């Protein structure tokens with residue numbers, strides 16, 4: 001289980017996280033949703049142990065973010081981390097060497113599913129193909145927690161659906177806990193169980209997607225649009 005309690009993180013005078021609290025149960029697919037600059041990436045970085053909170057507490061299976069929590073967590077950052085002179089196959093070998101939970105079968109499945117050529121240099125492929133390569137590398141570990149920061153960035157609307165589908169097919173029966181940050185609410189509302197909606201580093205709304213949709217008789221995207229407009233008044 002992941003528990004975030006009253007997390008505060010400032011960059012200069014800007015509070016990226018402003019008393020943010022939430023809990024994520026194991027085995028759930030959760031959307032961390034919000035507009036640009038709402039604190040989504042900072043929250044994921046804090047869970048991954050890449051950002052230190054100023055105040056507040058994070059517990060992952062009862063432990064603060066450290067090397068042992070990091071080992072059970074696969075993190076897809078929102079920036080390119082692979083050297084452009086590498087081939088996808090080089091990056092896959094690296095991941096296999098570094099992470100004991102690397103799963104060759106899953107990697108092969110995703111290569112085929114995304115129609116990726118492992119021999120291509122990372123610098124020679126399109127932005128969308130690079131995004132798929134990054135996703136393959138993050139999803140091919142059998143990590144207990146998978147943090148995907150904006151996995152749809154740079155990917156066209158046609159391929160987004162394919163990627164959302166891949167995430168569901170590969171993980172939903174697997175007992176892994178997945179947190180996806182995105183602004184593409186319409187793309188993820190079909191695949192996530194629960195959502196956290198953040199604005200200015202604070203939690204504005206959270207809940208079970210189907211329950212909220214039924215209660216309000218609206219799509220999640222429409223519900224969040226209303227909540228967002230209200231918060232900005």
Ligand SMILES: Nc1ncnc2c1ncn2[C@@H]1O[C@H](COP(=O)(O)OP(=O)(O)OP(=O)(O)O)[C@@H](O)[C@H]1O
Nearest residue numbers: 011014015016034035036037038039040041042043
């Ligand atoms: N390293 C940093 N230095 C200075 N400011 C930062 C840094 N990281 C984040 N911020 C600021 O903190 C706020 C939250 O940023 P964050 O990247 O977490 O938002 P986000 O919801 O992920 O945004 P986006 O959807 O645009 O990626 C923003 O105002 C951002 O400019």
